[in-house]
Amino acid sequence: MKAVLCKAFGPAETLVLEEVASPAIKKNEVLLQVHAAGVNFPDTLIIEGKYQFKPPFPFSPGGEAAGVVSAVGENITHLKVGDRVMGLTGWGSFAEEIAVPGYNAMPIPDGMDYNTAAAFSMTYGTSMHALKQRANLQPGETLLVLGASGGVGLAAVEIGKAMGARVIAAASSADKLAVAKAAGADELINYSETNLKDEIKRLTDGNGVDVIYDPVGGDLFDQAVRGIAWNGRLLVVGFASGRIPELPVNLALLKGAAVVGVFWGSFAQRQPQDNAANFHTLFQWFAQGKLKPLVSQTYPLAQAGTAIDALANRQAVGKLVIAVR
Numbered sequence: 001m002k003a004v005l006c007k008a009f010g011p012a013e014t015l016v017l018e019e020v021a022s023p024a025i026k027k028n029e030v031l032l033q034v035h036a037a038g039v040n041f042p043d044t045l046i047i048e049g050k051y052q053f054k055p056p057f058p059f060s061p062g063g064e065a066a067g068v069v070s071a072v073g074e075n076i077t078h079l080k081v082g083d084r085v086m087g088l089t090g091w092g093s094f095a096e097e098i099a100v101p102g103y104n105a106m107p108i109p110d111g112m113d114y115n116t117a118a119a120f121s122m123t124y125g126t127s128m129h130a131l132k133q134r135a136n137l138q139p140g141e142t143l144l145v146l147g148a149s150g151g152v153g154l155a156a157v158e159i160g161k162a163m164g165a166r167v168i169a170a171a172s173s174a175d176k177l178a179v180a181k182a183a184g185a186d187e188l189i190n191y192s193e194t195n196l197k198d199e200i201k202r203l204t205d206g207n208g209v210d211v212i213y214d215p216v217g218g219d220l221f222d223q224a225v226r227g228i229a230w231n232g233r234l235l236v237v238g239f240a241s242g243r244i245p246e247l248p249v250n251l252a253l254l255k256g257a258a259v260v261g262v263f264w265g266s267f268a269q270r271q272p273q274d275n276a277a278n279f280h281t282l283f284q285w286f287a288q289g290k291l292k293p294l295v296s297q298t299y300p301l302a303q304a305g306t307a308i309d310a311l312a313n314r315q316a317v318g319k320l321v322i323a324v325r
Contacts, residue, residue, distance in 0.1 A: 003095035004304045005058040009049035012305035012312070015061070023099040030079055030087075031071040032100050036118035037093035038064040039304075039320040040151065041215075041240055044312040046091055055091050061308065062093025062322070065100070066108060066117035076102045084108040086117040088125070088268065094304045094322055103272055109283045119151070119293045119319035120282075126237065126264040127155040128278045130213060131163060133267070134260045135233045139164030141210035142229070144200065146220050147240060148185065149176035151319045154294055156213045157183045159282075162290045165211070168203055170196060170220075172314075179294065179317050196220060200227030208232060208255070221245040225259075232257040240314065294318030 003020045025031045043061040045051040066086045069079055079085060079102065086108050087093075087100035108117045131137045143160040147153040148169035160167045161184040169180035170189040177188045189199045200209055208229035214221055218241030225234055225247065232255055239245075252259060268275040285291045296318040299307040307320045 001096040002301060003060045004062075004301060005060060006047045007058045009047065012044075012047060012308040015047065015305040015308075017302050020095075022097050025071055025073050025099045027073040027075040028102050029073045029099045030069050030076055030085065030102060030105055032065060032067045032085060032087055032098050032105070033070045034065045034093060034096055034098055034324045035067040035114035036065070036298075037062045037322040037324055038118040038120075038122060038151075039307045039311055039316075039322060040064065040122050041238055041311065043308050047308065053090060060092045060094045061304070062095070063090055064088055064118060064122045065093035065098055065324075066114045067325075069105075070097075073102065078102065079105060079107070084114075084117075086121050088121055088265065090265070094301065094324075096301075096324055104268070106276075106279060109286060112286065115295050115298060115321045115323065116293050118321050119295050120286075122264070123151040123155040123319065124159070124282050124291065124293070125268065125275070125278065126152050126262065127159050127213070128282055129264045129267050129275070130235045130237060130262040131156065131159055131211070132278060133274065134262050135211045135213075135235055137163050137165055137211050140166070142166045142168065142204060143211045143213065144168045144170060144209040144224065144227070145180070145185075145213045146170050146224060147214075147216045148180040149317050150215065150240070150314075151316070152215050152237060153213070154180065154183050154318055155291075157185050158291050159285075160213075161185075162285050168200070168209065176317060183292070183294075191220060191223075196223040197226045200224070204229070211235065213237060216240050217245050218243040219245075221247075225251055225257075228255050228257050230256055234259045235262050236260065237262045295321050297321075298323045
């Protein structure tokens with residue numbers, strides 16, 4: 001089979017496409033013939049040795065895949081050969097085949113194609129866990145989404161609306177905000193042209209926002225935390241800006257606010273029943289048309305490095321997908 005390989009930590013242009021042996025599956029795994037693989041922010045980090053996991057060389061990036069089951073381990077009972085499946089892999093999905101742990105593999109719902117399925121699990125799983133388990137977002141509350149045109153940001157906008165929140169989308173350009181508006185955002189903030197904290201105050205009559213969804217970090221975190229409401233919750237999702245911010249903890253004290261970490265991958269392993277319940281709801285919302293994953297561009301397997309670069313340089317809107325087959 002063909003696979004995109006990282007043989008040493010470095011930039012995306014050092015990735016190579018080579019022929020490798022097909023993976024052997026263990027008792028608790030399925031073998032997936034990959035049709036499509038999602039590109040996510042961890043892919044930009046793992047190839048440079050900056051992610052919390054460092055796979056042994058050589059390895060393929062790619063944390064999620066969608067395809068068809070071609071073999072099942074002896075302990076697998078919920079899937080069979082021929083099933084259409086989406087799988088969370090951590091790494092390895094930029095390849096024609098991958099072994100996926102059974103607990104990380106779910107049937108693709110009817111009406112969802114492979115590209116959409118490959119763009120679904122990580123972004124919607126992360127945002128659902130963030131807003132449900134970590135923020136306990138309530139109907140009528142105000143949700144601010146930073147980086148609202150990216151994969152997890154757009155998912156947060158749609159899920160926030162489905163949960164009954166008033167959603168303020170923040171992004172760096174009018175074009176990106178138009179995408180967030182189409183996804184259901186009620187209010188928009190262009191933080192390249194206006195002061196984020198001032199706009200939050202203006203749009204909330206000085207009260208601040210109940211929940212802040214932050215996959216960006218850096219300067220935006222510094223401004224957003226000053227616009228949080230009493231009993232607000234600030235969700236730490238990621239640091240796409242490249243800088244991990246520091247919090248003046250007196251701000252949390254004065255607002256009775258909580259700063260809450262979001263690590264969906266660990267949640268999915270530690271609380272599989274809760275994760276399954278989340279996806280049951282997400283699939284219902286997808287069937288009802290409340291969730292419309294945006295795949296803005298697809299790339300062939302040989303151009304996986306180009307896709308990772310586009311994401312790293314914050315050029316992507318919605319999700320980028322590698323069309324493996």
